[in-house]
Amino acid sequence: xxxxxxxxxxxxxxxxxxxxxxxxxxxxxxxxxxxxxxxxxxxxxxxxxxxxxxxxxxxxxxxxxxxxxxxxxxxxxxxxxxxxxxxxxxxxxxxxxxxxxxxxxxxxxxxxxxxxxxxxxxxxxxxxxxxxxxxxxxxxxxxxxxxxxxxxxxxxxxxxxxxxxxxxxxxxxxxxxxxxxxxxxxxxxxxxxxxxxxxxxxxxxxxxxxxxxxxxxxxxxxxxxxxxxxxxxxxxxxxxxxxxxxxxxxxxxxxxxxxxxxxxxxxxxxxxxxxxxxxxxxxxxxxxxxxxxxxxxxxxxxxxxxxxxxxxxxxxxxxxxxxxxxxxxxxxxxxxxxxxxxxxxxxxxxxxxxxxxxxxxxxxxxxxxxxxxxxxxxxxxxxxxxxxxxxxxxxxxxxxxxxxxxxxxxxxxxxxxxxxxxxxxxxxxxxxxxxxxxxxxx
Numbered sequence: 001x002x003x004x005x006x007x008x009x010x011x012x013x014x015x016x017x018x019x020x021x022x023x024x025x026x027x028x029x030x031x032x033x034x035x036x037x038x039x040x041x042x043x044x045x046x047x048x049x050x051x052x053x054x055x056x057x058x059x060x061x062x063x064x065x066x067x068x069x070x071x072x073x074x075x076x077x078x079x080x081x082x083x084x085x086x087x088x089x090x091x092x093x094x095x096x097x098x099x100x101x102x103x104x105x106x107x108x109x110x111x112x113x114x115x116x117x118x119x120x121x122x123x124x125x126x127x128x129x130x131x132x133x134x135x136x137x138x139x140x141x142x143x144x145x146x147x148x149x150x151x152x153x154x155x156x157x158x159x160x161x162x163x164x165x166x167x168x169x170x171x172x173x174x175x176x177x178x179x180x181x182x183x184x185x186x187x188x189x190x191x192x193x194x195x196x197x198x199x200x201x202x203x204x205x206x207x208x209x210x211x212x213x214x215x216x217x218x219x220x221x222x223x224x225x226x227x228x229x230x231x232x233x234x235x236x237x238x239x240x241x242x243x244x245x246x247x248x249x250x251x252x253x254x255x256x257x258x259x260x261x262x263x264x265x266x267x268x269x270x271x272x273x274x275x276x277x278x279x280x281x282x283x284x285x286x287x288x289x290x291x292x293x294x295x296x297x298x299x300x301x302x303x304x305x306x307x308x309x310x311x312x313x314x315x316x317x318x319x320x321x322x323x324x325x326x327x328x329x330x331x332x333x334x335x336x337x338x339x340x341x342x343x344x345x346x347x348x349x350x351x352x353x354x355x356x357x358x359x360x361x362x363x364x365x366x367x368x369x370x371x372x373x374x375x376x377x378x379x380x381x382x383x384x385x386x387x388x389x390x391x392x393x394x395x396x397x398x399x400x401x402x403x404x405x406x407x408x409x410x411x412x413x414x415x416x417x418x419x420x421x422x423x424x425x426x427x428x429x430x431x432x433x434x435x436x437x438x439x440x441x442x
Contacts, residue, residue: 025042025044025091027089028086028087029086029089030085032085035075036074036075037074037083042064050063050089051090052074053087054082055082055084056082061112062076065231065275077111098242100128101125101126101246106219109122109220110224110236111224113239117208130239140302141308145161147310150185150187150426152427153355154353157358157379158353159360159371159429161366164336165311165335166312166313167313167314167327168313168315170342170352171316171317179340180312181210181211181212182351184212185424189310191247191252191253192215192254192256193220193240193241193244193247194240195236196224196236197236208221222237222239231267234264234271237261238295244309248307248308249307250305250307252307254310255312256299257314258295258311258312264291265288269283272285281325284325289326289329293329296333340353341357344419347416350420351421355378355379370437371433371437381411385405
């Protein structure tokens, strides 16, 4: 009987080719503190994707984010799953690769590439590392071409270049998302990639239905609402950046938009504090601020392929605090910043761009001398008016004492009209430049 069983087993296994397969280490849950799991017997490297068996035997995905003594610290991709001690933890592979390619255009996906728009499975054989590829900094090309955003005030006064990274900084309810949608509709690019990180679910749906418009067929949207675990919110920004890197590697001009960088930092703060990192200013651990530079530095111009990623990051200034650590870090690492003013928004000026406090570091490299002079004149008049606003409101200024201020007062209605732009309209770079030089040229 035993001989027949052995022959049967041999027949079943004779066609099985195990090649160079090696034993696979499998761990088990020993502790669950807050949102962090501790797995014993699981010496997997950082970033390893894992499958965790919950209390019902169902498998939940997660990621190794740290170590404590001889135990792996794992964050699951679910907030409401019940785990039990002894639950099995299995590795799913090494560094994660992101599906890319033309099949993603016009689609809305989640942090793990799952389909959110209900239009069927996305099939693509093209891959790119989730965390990007480490490259020689000299492979980054200079920014020498203007980038048309379709927004007159930005095109003329804060000119962006192809491959530039810029931050939009404002408090809540001042129009960051609206301006982002208008720029998406008017941007002159081959591919648009949008990361909606930590937004309300209603706003995600509203953005997809009303803001994409004509740009939908050349856009990829990666969305993770605010009620999702911090690791998924972080991965949404990383996946969107990886998709943008793939298209840049194909020689495309890519417009990457991340809304918002603040919520990416908040997600990393939650993870860092769970790993017992020391909190610094406003409770941000070092890793929360480091993730900002790691994410932003992945954008830019590729000398080899000629492709570019022009990146826009929205940053929430809580209470209008421009010295917030995230705001300060974003301004330091990006190639410029656009400050939105609540005072201008209250006056009905949209987009509510505070020209005197905003800056594009790339602008002098991509425009003409005549354009620079006209933009400088506009900024000078705006700054002069803002500095003397309180003085004029008190009636303490007599016309004729300051020629520049007199000119600023006279030109104020024209300047506000230049900044205003109706939603749904687009103004090309050449039109913006011509209007500025005609009205404010010297």
